[in-house]
Amino acid sequence: MMKELYFALYAIKKNIQSSAELRTSFLMNIIGMAINNTAFIFLWVFFIKSVGVIGGWQPADIIALQGFTAVCFGIIYSVGGGIEKLADYTASGAFDRFMLSPKNLLIRIATSALRVSAIGDVIFGVICLGIYAFIIHASIYQVLLILLAVIISTIVFLAAVIVIYSMSFYFVDASSVTYGLFQLFFTPAMFHGGAFQGIIRFIFTFFIPSLLIGTLPVEIVRDVSLSKLLLASVLAIFWFMISIKIFNRSVKKYESSNFMTFGN
Amino acid sequence: MKEIHKKIRLINKILKTLIKDSFQYPHRLVIDTFTVIARCGVLLVLYWFVFKLNNGIINGTTFVFTAWSIFFYFSFSTLRLHEVSKWMMDDVRTGNIEMLFSKPISYLFYRMWWQIGMGLYSFFIVTILATIVLIFIVGLPQTMMIGIFIPTFVLTFVCAIILTLFLYSIVGLLAFWIEDINPVFWIVDKAVMILGGSYLPIALFPVFMYKIALYSPFGASKFITHTVYDSWQVDWYKLVGIQLLWIILLGLIVYFMFKKAQKKVSVNGG
Amino acid sequence: MDLNSIVVSNLTKKFSFSIRNSSLSWFKNLFFPKLKEIVAVNDISFSVKHGERIAFIGPNGAGKSTTIKMLTGILFPTSGNVNILGFDPTKDRKKLAYQIGTVFGQRSQLLPNLPLTDSFEFFGVMYDMPEKEIKIRIAELVEIFDLGSFITQPVRKLSLGQRMRAEVAVSLIHKPKIILLDEPTIGLDVVAKKSLRDLLLKINKEENTTIFLTSHDVGDIESLCDRTIIINHGVLIKDLPTEDLAKTFVYEKYIDLIAMNNFDKFPSLPEGISYLSKDKNKITVAVDVNKINIQESIKKLLNLFIVEDIDVYNADLETIIRHIYERDS
Numbered sequence: 014m015m016k017e018l019y020f021a022l023y024a025i026k027k028n029i030q031s032s033a034e035l036r037t038s039f040l041m042n043i044i045g046m047a048i049n050n051t052a053f054i055f056l057w058v059f060f061i062k063s064v065g066v067i068g069g070w071q072p073a074d075i076i077a078l079q080g081f082t083a084v085c086f087g088i089i090y091s092v093g094g095g096i097e098k099l100a101d102y103t104a105s106g107a108f109d110r111f112m113l114s115p116k117n118l119l120i121r122i123a124t125s126a127l128r129v130s131a132i133g134d135v136i137f138g139v140i141c142l143g144i145y146a147f148i149i150h151a152s153i154y155q156v157l158l159i160l161l162a163v164i165i166s167t168i169v170f171l172a173a174v175i176v177i178y179s180m181s182f183y184f185v186d187a188s189s190v191t192y193g194l195f196q197l198f199f200t201p202a203m204f205h206g207g208a209f210q211g212i213i214r215f216i217f218t219f220f221i222p223s224l225l226i227g228t229l230p231v232e233i234v235r236d237v238s239l240s241k242l243l244l245a246s247v248l249a250i251f252w253f254m255i256s257i258k259i260f261n262r263s264v265k266k267y268e269s270s271n272f273m274t275f276g277n
Numbered sequence: 278m279k280e281i282h283k284k285i286r287l288i289n290k291i292l293k294t295l296i297k298d299s300f301q302y303p304h305r306l307v308i309d310t311f312t313v314i315a316r317c318g319v320l321l322v323l324y325w326f327v328f329k330l331n332n333g334i335i336n337g338t339t340f341v342f343t344a345w346s347i348f349f350y351f352s353f354s355t356l357r358l359h360e361v362s363k364w365m366m367d368d369v370r371t372g373n374i375e376m377l378f379s380k381p382i383s384y385l386f387y388r389m390w391w392q393i394g395m396g397l398y399s400f401f402i403v404t405i406l407a408t409i410v411l412i413f414i415v416g417l418p419q420t421m422m423i424g425i426f427i428p429t430f431v432l433t434f435v436c437a438i439i440l441t442l443f444l445y446s447i448v449g450l451l452a453f454w455i456e457d458i459n460p461v462f463w464i465v466d467k468a469v470m471i472l473g474g475s476y477l478p479i480a481l482f483p484v485f486m487y488k489i490a491l492y493s494p495f496g497a498s499k500f501i502t503h504t505v506y507d508s509w510q511v512d513w514y515k516l517v518g519i520q521l522l523w524i525i526l527l528g529l530i531v532y533f534m535f536k537k538a539q540k541k542v543s544v545n546g547g
Numbered sequence: 548m549d550l551n552s553i554v555v556s557n558l559t560k561k562f563s564f565s566i567r568n569s570s571l572s573w574f575k576n577l578f579f580p581k582l583k584e585i586v587a588v589n590d591i592s593f594s595v596k597h598g599e600r601i602a603f604i605g606p607n608g609a610g611k612s613t614t615i616k617m618l619t620g621i622l623f624p625t626s627g628n629v630n631i632l633g634f635d636p637t638k639d640r641k642k643l644a645y646q647i648g649t650v651f652g653q654r655s656q657l658l659p660n661l662p663l664t665d666s667f668e669f670f671g672v673m674y675d676m677p678e679k680e681i682k683i684r685i686a687e688l689v690e691i692f693d694l695g696s697f698i699t700q701p702v703r704k705l706s707l708g709q710r711m712r713a714e715v716a717v718s719l720i721h722k723p724k725i726i727l728l729d730e731p732t733i734g735l736d737v738v739a740k741k742s743l744r745d746l747l748l749k750i751n752k753e754e755n756t757t758i759f760l761t762s763h764d765v766g767d768i769e770s771l772c773d774r775t776i777i778i779n780h781g782v783l784i785k786d787l788p789t790e791d792l793a794k795t796f797v798y799e800k801y802i803d804l805i806a807m808n809n810f811d812k813f814p815s816l817p818e819g820i821s822y823l824s825k826d827k828n829k830i831t832v833a834v835d836v837n838k839i840n841i842q843e844s845i846k847k848l849l850n851l852f853i854v855e856d857i858d859v860y861n862a863d864l865e866t867i868i869r870h871i872y873e874r875d876s
Contacts, residue, residue: 192312287673
């Protein structure tokens with residue numbers, strides 16, 4: 014296991030080095046993404062100004078929401094940027110190369126690429142969470158909850174992304190399918206959490222885990238809610254285990270049928 | 278006259294071919310449907326709750342109007358016109374641009390019509406279906422049923438297409454000078470997203486933001502979202518006028534940028 | 548009517564680009580970069596008649612693509628003149644485009660998801676051909692290129708050999724007077740290569756299309772092109788009929804000596820014979836028949852070495868070209 018981790022870290026470092034070669038592009042991507050993300054904050058803050066407070070959500074909570082979603086998105090796509098390329102890998106046949114690698118398949122694929130802009134997301138997210146902690150005069154306890162919530166949301170995001178991109182093994186035009194599924198998952202995650210009530214909240218917590226990566230963490234920290242923390246942790250573990258199972262099943266299917274044999 | 282006839286024939290061919298191509302890829306249609314449901318659908322449900330909580334009226338408007346306004350935004354987005362920037366960037370990166378330059382057509386003309394062609398099929402199907410669904414669930418506001426609505430809507434829709442293509446072509450043409458245009462693309466895209474009235478409908482804009490949306494090309498490219506409101510009947514010619522002004526201005530910029538880009542390619546390669 | 552389809556006079560292309568100087572600050576590098584100038588094509592001149600089949604070759608980085616880009620009008624020369632079919636590509640690129648066809652071995656111009664007929668029609672319309680003419684031309688090309696068996700399949704399902712045939716066919720939809728091909732046989736198997744070459748010869752014969760080909764495949768050059776132009780370091784170093792090229796080193800013959808036991812000594816060779824490679828199992832020597840004839844050299848070599856087998860042969864075109872590249876660098 015240690016060897017796996019060691020190699021994974023090495024692969025990530027190489028990814029960063031090669032991206033950083035084009036220095037201007039590297040910086041532009043990070044800064045650009047950070048600016049890009051502030052747009053959403055503006056949107057929802059104006060929303061609250063017009064519509065009023067809903068579900069107890071203040072503008073500060075919006076900042077935290079964008080913070081959590083950006084951080085988990087950023088961590089996974091910077092460290093594990095290869096997962097979103099799974100559709101390309103399977104379509105082009107490059108996946109076979111990974112199958113021959115002596116390292117753990119999932120980790121190898123994940124660390125095969127790095128989205129430079131995702132680093133911008135992480136920086137943006139961390140700043141947001143910092144600002145939030147400052148605004149609400151967070152207690153030590155709450156800061157700890159923020160950290161825990163980040164871990165939980167990252168695990169859920171990872172699990173969701175693994176499940177979504179595993180669909181690459183089942184479809185010929187996989188990149189469209191995975192894009193759509195990702196939209197379905199991630200877009201609601203960035204919406205004003207207080208507006209999710211009743212059935213909608215149920216669906217997006219238990220069936221599509223969108224609320225687990227943003228809204229729930231915000232409420233955990235804001236309300237210092239241990240019950241929500243427990244719920245989120247359980248769901249995170251559950252989703253993670255399912256995602257690994259689905260991934261392995263999908264790879265087996267790929268091995269047995271390997272229908273990606275277009276004439277090249 | 279013969280020139281125009283030739284161009285129309287080519288446009289026809291591009292559109293027909295791409296629509297035929299779209300038939301081969303039913304997945305794209307599924308995806309666009311997913312996207313509209315995921316974004317627009319969930320958004321509408323949320324706003325429905327929000328309006329309910331506020332006794333049906335916010336900022337002087339009701340749910341029906343905001344629903345259609347938001348829907349127009351997302352249905353227009355299924356045309357995926359903004360992808361013209363990415364295609365241009367790819368053309369420059371892969372050297373495909375040289376292949377296209379050796380053909381007897383104008384590159385810009387080709388790229389823009391190609392972009393329209395790519396999105397047409399999805400756009401029609403998704404829009405028609407979603408419109409029917411929306412009529413049943415939300416109903417049609419009065420403002421959409423008066424005579425003047427359809428012609429002015431079509432007018433502003435066409436202007437929106439042209440303006441969007443010009444705007445994103447400017448971003449795309451930057452690829453001739455900048456290695457990676459993505460950061461510029463994100464910023465422009467977000468400006469359009471905010472000022473166009475997507476996640477936050479224009480009816481809920483604070484005053485200063487509305488003014489920016491009105492006078493900027495980013496907002497102007499999505500004036501179709503303004504067509505549902507009462508004010509449209511009085512103001513439509515003003516807004517279409519603003520669109521036309523921006524079309525001329527951005528069109529000139531595109532033209533000059535392209536001429537410069539051609540010169541750059543001819544002097545220093547891709 | 549002018550006999551020449553292409554006339555290139557004193558064509559020169561210089562590129563200048565900024566180089567990063569690591570000793571300067573980041574700021575200076577961005578706004579006041581040091582400029583370096585390279586001469587990619589240096590004063591080349593040649594002319595091509597209608598219906599000629601030219602191989603335009605040179606090592607990688609020799610200036611081939613740059614020259615071709617200047618022929619099509621994509622790149623403007625720094626100095627010198629290009630005249631293609633009476634057009635100046637820098638002024639009449641579009642008009643010229645109607646008369647030339649291009650095939651890039653590594654980049655496809657076909658529509659991948661649709662059957663071949665759609666690509667034909669698409670380009671037909673692009674070249675402003677009337678509907679009737681397009682239909683007739685498609686039938687012609689399908690016949691000549693034998694595309695009938697897969698004409699209805701989506702292009703992405705075709706094998707590489709079929710696809711290249713289709714690419715060349717589509718590039719001819721508008722009956723261009725010149726066709727420029729860049730590595731058209733790359734990746735093809737031997738059968739597909741021969742088939743493609745035969746088709747190009749056929750088209751050249753039937754429609755008098757000038758063929759201008761760049762390729763690293765010597766077989767293409769030998770079987771397809773009656774004239775070869777070699778360019779290296781931006782300079783034209785050879786322009787001659789291909790069969791004369793094959794005779795360039797006709798004074799050189801090669802002899803392989805296979806050892807009976809092992810070769811353990813490699814004594815110095817008589818005048819006119821030189822080692823090309825030595826190994827305990829096999830020795831290859833080059834013999835300059837101007838200095839020593841074959842009879843003498845074989846006698847002398849057999850005195851020096853005990854052999855189990857001996858092989859005497861001419862330089863092949865590939866070796867010749869390699870020598871030309873090597874001697875020129």
